[in-house]
Amino acid sequence: MTVLDRRRFLELCAAAALAPAARATPRLRVVVAGAGIIGASVAWHLAKAGAEVTVIDRQGPATRASRGSFAWINATWSKQPRAYHALNQAGVAGWKRLQHELELPVRWGGSLEGIADAALEAQLVERVAEQRRWGEATRLVGPAELATLEPNVDFSALRHVVYSANDGAADPVAATRAFLAAAAVLGARVEYPCELTGVTLAAGRLTAVRTSRGDIPSDRLVLATGAAPDVARRFADWDIPQHDAPGATAVTTPMPRLVNRVLWLPGVHLHQRDDGRIVLGEEGGPPPGEAHALHLPEHPNDFPAREIALEHAGRMRASALRFLPGLPPLRFDEVRICWRAMPLDGYPVIGASPARPDVYLAVMHSGVTLAPVAGALAAQEILEGPLADAPADFRPDRKFEPTSGY
Numbered sequence: 001m002t003v004l005d006r007r008r009f010l011e012l013c014a015a016a017a018l019a020p021a022a023r024a025t026p027r028l029r030v031v032v033a034g035a036g037i038i039g040a041s042v043a044w045h046l047a048k049a050g051a052e053v054t055v056i057d058r059q060g061p062a063t064r065a066s067r068g069s070f071a072w073i074n075a076t077w078s079k080q081p082r083a084y085h086a087l088n089q090a091g092v093a094g095w096k097r098l099q100h101e102l103e104l105p106v107r108w109g110g111s112l113e114g115i116a117d118a119a120l121e122a123q124l125v126e127r128v129a130e131q132r133r134w135g136e137a138t139r140l141v142g143p144a145e146l147a148t149l150e151p152n153v154d155f156s157a158l159r160h161v162v163y164s165a166n167d168g169a170a171d172p173v174a175a176t177r178a179f180l181a182a183a184a185v186l187g188a189r190v191e192y193p194c195e196l197t198g199v200t201l202a203a204g205r206l207t208a209v210r211t212s213r214g215d216i217p218s219d220r221l222v223l224a225t226g227a228a229p230d231v232a233r234r235f236a237d238w239d240i241p242q243h244d245a246p247g248a249t250a251v252t253t254p255m256p257r258l259v260n261r262v263l264w265l266p267g268v269h270l271h272q273r274d275d276g277r278i279v280l281g282e283e284g285g286p287p288p289g290e291a292h293a294l295h296l297p298e299h300p301n302d303f304p305a306r307e308i309a310l311e312h313a314g315r316m317r318a319s320a321l322r323f324l325p326g327l328p329p330l331r332f333d334e335v336r337i338c339w340r341a342m343p344l345d346g347y348p349v350i351g352a353s354p355a356r357p358d359v360y361l362a363v364m365h366s367g368v369t370l371a372p373v374a375g376a377l378a379a380q381e382i383l384e385g386p387l388a389d390a391p392a393d394f395r396p397d398r399k400f401e402p403t404s405g406y
């Protein structure tokens with residue numbers, strides 16, 4: 001895999017943020033389909049660089065994966081191989097760069113990953129060393145330090161805990177809205193509910209995007225449509241094979257501070273936002289069963305009933321209680337099932353459609369971590385053309401080898 005290092009990515013980010021006067025005259029008209037965190041970041045980066053941007057969403061801002069995301073911002077050891085890790089590092093750096101400019105809601109402080117499985121032990125030391133070689137402040141931590149880092153967490157059932165000091169977690173809904181609000185200040189229009197229904201071409205070039213609210217004259221279309229595999233096929237003449245990857249998350253009502261960092265523990269992951277809400281994520285996918293076989297093919301974004309949502313939330317709380325004995329009874333603002341935008345090989349798809357170069361594809365998992373760098377890269381390429389040194393491994397025309405993840 002080609003490795004594009006963090007410094008090079010930061011150069012790209014800076015280039016994408018050039019003053020409007022330096023770019024795009026006459027202004028390029030771009031429609032961004034999808035107002036999740038990826039579309040919102042692409043839109044802001046484009047608007048900042050001087051493009052005339054319209055964002056459309058068939059439902060509304062952050063209503064799909066970006067609403068149900070656990071939203072851990074990280075470049076930890078599971079982000080393999082090196083090129084993908086470097087992309088995630090650029091994402092983390094992007095959040096740190098944009099946080100203050102856009103008032104993005106992120107809580108830093110690192111993450112603690114608990115390892116209970118003896119089989120992982122041999123790998124662990126090597127992975128931690130690799131993280132350090134790749135520039136991450138990652139290390140194993142012992143009980144005394146853990147008691148200081150997380151006094152309310154009982155780590156005694158774990159064999160090892162890995163501390164990755166560089167990580168954080170976002171409020172993905174608020175962050176999406178912040179990107180869109182900042183884009184709107186720069187003149188971008190945000191329209192919803194507004195569904196992409198077609199494209200109009202003249203002499204092989206895009207001239208307008210057809211939507212449920214009428215035609216929008218346009219020079220470029222960005223598909224930031226998440227877990228919707230048919231969209232690329234229909235509007236970009238290109239297939240992004242995806243696999244189904246649902247996940248459940250729960251968000252509590254605000255509570256007094258209980259945990260400081262992102263905790264990735266056997267059976268459950270959780271973090272507590274600055275607003276006091278605890279976000280819990282269920283480990284693993286849905287087990288086989290009649291109810292799941294009946295409902296999941298429809299790709300629902302809500303549980304069929306409040307009681308079922310609360311059953312999932314109850315299981316997450318029970319798993320968390322093993323490590324947080326002082327966890328009080330929880331009240332939930334939201335319990336969601338969400339579908340990851342998951343290309344078949346697990347890696348991002350970033351680049352123009354090989355079949356229709358006016359249509360740019362931006363579909364990816366770990367999209368919260370990657371939003372700043374994906375937005376900067378997409379804006380740069382849409383305005384200036386493809387970058388010769390962008391990693392080929394994330395282009396739409398690669399061979400998609402299936403992975404077993406999720």
Ligand SMILES: Cc1cc2nc3c(=O)[nH]c(=O)nc-3n(C[C@H](O)[C@H](O)[C@H](O)COP(=O)(O)OP(=O)(O)OC[C@H]3O[C@@H](n4cnc5c(N)ncnc54)[C@H](O)[C@@H]3O)c2cc1C
Pocket residue numbers: 033034035036037038039040056057058059060061062063064065066067068069070071072073074194195196197224225226227228231246247248249281338339340341362363364365366367368369370
């Ligand atoms: C349970 C779960 C946990 C996750 N945890 C993490 C994590 O810890 N860290 C991390 O970095 N990432 C995580 N992710 C992944 C991350 O949330 C996603 O990669 C990211 O939200 C994708 O954003 P998006 O904007 O591409 O997609 P979405 O948020 O799904 O947005 C796509 C939008 O496109 C719209 N759309 C689709 N078709 C059309 C159309 N025809 N016309 C108009 N609009 C259309 C939809 O309405 C939707 O709003 C998680 C995801 C899930 C589901």
